[in-house]
Amino acid sequence: MERHRPWAEERACAILAEHQHLRGALLPMLHALQEEFGYIDDAALPLLAKTLNLSRAEIHGVVSFYHEFRRQRPGQHVLKVCRAEACQSMGAEALIAHIQDHLRIDFGHTSADGRFSLEAVYCLGNCALSPSLLLDDTLHGRVSPARFDALTAPLVQEAAE
Ligand code: FES
Incomplete structure (x- = not known):
């Protein structure tokens, strides 16, 4: 059975909004996105950057640093x-x-x-x-x-x- 939803920008924005109040919200947001979709879609990076007022390079750096974040949709x-x-x-x-x-x-x-x-x-x-x-x-x-x-x-x- 498929455990993750297909990438959907609207759902991703809702997830970011749910975590926006947290201090150091980036990691909780990334974990929540991966929990929902199974990976961090490329399209999530500009959304994260805009929401957190960070550069895309900063977001990319964090995603790349933590190996637990997948960049491709995983298998079933x-x-x-x-x-x-x-x-x-x-x-x-x-x-x-x-x-x-x-x-x-x-x-x-x-x-x-x-x-x-x-x-x-x-x-x-x-x-x-x-x-x-x-x-x-x-x-x-x-x-x-x-x-x-x-x-x-x-x-x-x-x-x-
Ligand atoms: S070395 Fe600890 S579980 Fe494999």
Whole structure:
């Protein structure tokens, strides 16, 4: 099921208005826009600049600095795979190679069918159960390649139906 709405300027303006009273409103606005649309559309930058009386370059600088802000619409399912030390030591790289091979995507990309996006994260606070990943915001630990296949099989199946 699609979790995000398509980009709509009117809705974006309403979101900005809802957060305008906050001190340091830019980050809350960016988080709210990403929550709503799944990413920060290019068209949001001039709206933010105008609302906050900042330059587009300043907005762009902030959006680029924080890696959690996506600049492209994500796939229907977002996989965030931990690449930090504890997960690395428990086979994260082999898992990542399997995922990339299985979905035919690299980090920062979305599969050709729009089904999955793959993102790297650095510690999910689940080190005791490494290697870990988030699949659509649900945390999974001790993820082997076989377990990854089992987790995603229903989603691949759903696409084929
Ligand atoms: S290092 Fe991966 S969850 Fe902490």
